[in-house]
Every structure is written in C-alpha cells, then in structure tokens.
Amino acid sequence: MQKDKRKKQFQFFFSIVKLTLLLVIALGIPLILYFWFPDFLNRFKTQEEINAFLSQYHTAGIFIYIGFQMIQIIICIIPGQMLQFAAGYAYYFWIGFFLSIIGIGLGTVITFYLARILGKNAMHVLFGEKKINHFIEMLNSKRAYMIIFILYVIPGFPKDLITYAAGVSEIKLKPYLVLSLVGRTPALMATIMIGAMTRTGSYTNVILLCVAVVFLSVVCFVHRKKFIGITDVIYNRLIQSRKRSYR
Numbered sequence: 295m296q297k298d299k300r301k302k303q304f305q306f307f308f309s310i311v312k313l314t315l316l317l318v319i320a321l322g323i324p325l326i327l328y329f330w331f332p333d334f335l336n337r338f339k340t341q342e343e344i345n346a347f348l349s350q351y352h353t354a355g356i357f358i359y360i361g362f363q364m365i366q367i368i369i370c371i372i373p374g375q376m377l378q379f380a381a382g383y384a385y386y387f388w389i390g391f392f393l394s395i396i397g398i399g400l401g402t403v404i405t406f407y408l409a410r411i412l413g414k415n416a417m418h419v420l421f422g423e424k425k426i427n428h429f430i431e432m433l434n435s436k437r438a439y440m441i442i443f444i445l446y447v448i449p450g451f452p453k454d455l456i457t458y459a460a461g462v463s464e465i466k467l468k469p470y471l472v473l474s475l476v477g478r479t480p481a482l483m484a485t486i487m488i489g490a491m492t493r494t495g496s497y498t499n500v501i502l503l504c505v506a507v508v509f510l511s512v513v514c515f516v517h518r519k520k521f522i523g524i525t526d527v528i529y530n531r532l533i534q535s536r537k538r539s540y541r
Contacts, residue, residue, distance in 0.1 A: 348384035355384065356393060363397025367457070368405050374398075375485050382489025390486045395475060398482075402457055402471055409461025417462055421455060429459030438465055439473055446477025453478070 348355040359381060366374045381390035409417060417426045432441050433456075442465075446453055453474070460470050488503055 348380055359384075359393055360397040360400070363394055364401035364404065367398055367401025368408070378482060378485040379489040379492075382486035382491075383493045384489075386493065387483075387487055387490040390490065391483060394482055394486060398478065399471065399475060402474060403467065405457040406461040406467050406470070409458040414462040417458055421458065425455075426459050426462070429456055430463045433460055433463035433465045439469060442470060442473045443477045446474050447480065 348359055359377070362377055363374070363381075366377055378390070378394055381394050384390070385393060414426070414430075432438065435441070442456070442460075445456060457470075457474070484503060484506075491503070
C-alpha cells in the first residue's frame with residue numbers, strides 16, 4: 295500500500311517536471327518573438343493584417359500559415375476559424391483547404407504524441423481529472439470510432455481537447471487521425487469558403503452561408519447528446535447483425 299502511494303507520488307512529481315519543461319519551451323518561443331521580433335508579431339493583430347500578410351508573402355506565408363494552424367491545434371484554447379478564414383481569403387478555396395488539412399493533421403499528430411509523452415497525470419493537471427477521464431472512457435469504448443466522428447462533426451465542441459485524451463487512451467493514431475479530419479471537414483470547408491467568397495466580393499453568398507452555418511451549429515450543439523445517443527443504436531444494431539451472421 296505504501297509502495298503504491300509512493301509510486302503515484304513519484305509519477306505525479308515526474309508529470310509536473312515534464313509539464314514545467316513544456317511550459318518553459320512553450321512560453322520561451324512567444325517571449326523571444328515578443329521581445330526580439332515585435333514587428334513580425336504586429337502583422338497578426340487583426341484579421342485584415344493576417345489576410346494581407348498571407349496574400350503579400352505568398353510562398354513564405356504558406357509555411358507560416360501551416361505552422362500557425364499546427365500551433366492552434368496544440369494550444370487548444372486558440373480558435374481556428376480566424377486562421378481558416380484567412381486561408382480562404384489568401385489562397386482561395388482548394389489551396390486553403392489543402393493547407394489547412396496539412397496543418398491540422400500535423401498538429402493532431404504532435405498533440406497526440408505530446409499527450410502520450412506527458413502521460414495521464416499531466417493531462418489531469420492541465421485539464422482536470424474528471425473531464426479527461428470522461429473522454430478517455432468514451433475513446434476506450436467499442437463505439438469509439440462513431441463517437442469521434444460525431445464529436446468532430448458537431449461545431450463548437452472542444453475538439454482539440456479530445457486529441458489530448460486520445461493520446462493517453464487505448465485508441466490508435468491512424469484511425470483517430472482519419473476520423474477527426476473527416477469529421478472536421480464540413481465546418482472547415484464552410485469557413486474557408488466564406489474567406490474565399492469574401493475575397494471575390496460574393497457578399498450575398500457569404501451572408502447566406504454564414505446563416506446556414508450558424509443555424510446548423512446551433513441545432514447540432516443543442517442536440518449533441520441525441521446525436522451521440524444515435525451511435526449507441528447504430529452500434530447495437532451492428533452487434534446484433536454480426537451475431538446473427540455467426541449463427
């Protein structure tokens with residue numbers, strides 16, 4: 295009993311040490327940019343300045359955009375819509391979508407393995423034990439694939455927090471990455487399309503698309519529990535059909 299207690303204390307202490315090192319690195323880079331490269335940061339204060347930068351520095355802007363999109367996934371409190379709108383505005387729809395998928399995919403892989411390196415105790419410290427354990431339980435269930443897809447389709451859900459939980463769960467990276475990217479696609483496409491239509495001056499279409507996106511977002515968020523519950527029904531039917539086929 296005493297040995298197990300000491301082991302847990304050591305694991306918790308080790309998690310704090312790893313988190314401290316991570317914070318030093320994570321805070322160190324922004325501080326270097328803030329004090330040594332203030333002019334560079336001033337270019338990203340508003341949506342208009344982001345759009346102008348990506349349009350002006352086309353080639354360099356591509357790599358900077360992908361990097362920002364990766365950071366947005368890793369630091370999950372940063373909203374991604376502003377970046378994705380800028381991608382549509384600067385690169386139009388298909389290129390903006392392609393670059394966004396690359397950045398999101400790389401950010402998801404980094405976040406997944408970052409969580410795995412830091413461990414479950416570190417995730418408890420960062421996000422709270424109850425919340426992380428709730429997501430881990432869902433991701434470890436037999437209906438995990440359906441749940442992942444539904445959660446990522448629903449706009450407004452804390453998607454990037456799920457990636458940290460996935461990293462300390464039993465789920466494999468490849469299916470998680472594929473399902474999360476496919477689930478993100480509708481909302482991602484809508485945001486990039488709004489940016490592209492704004493660039494071409496199609497303001498009527500922008501308004502109509504924004505209204506449709508907001509309406510669908512509200513409906514999906516309000517009824518999110520029902521949508522997740524549907525996965526139970528689908529899963530149970532699949533299990534029953536498999537049992538019948540084995541007979």
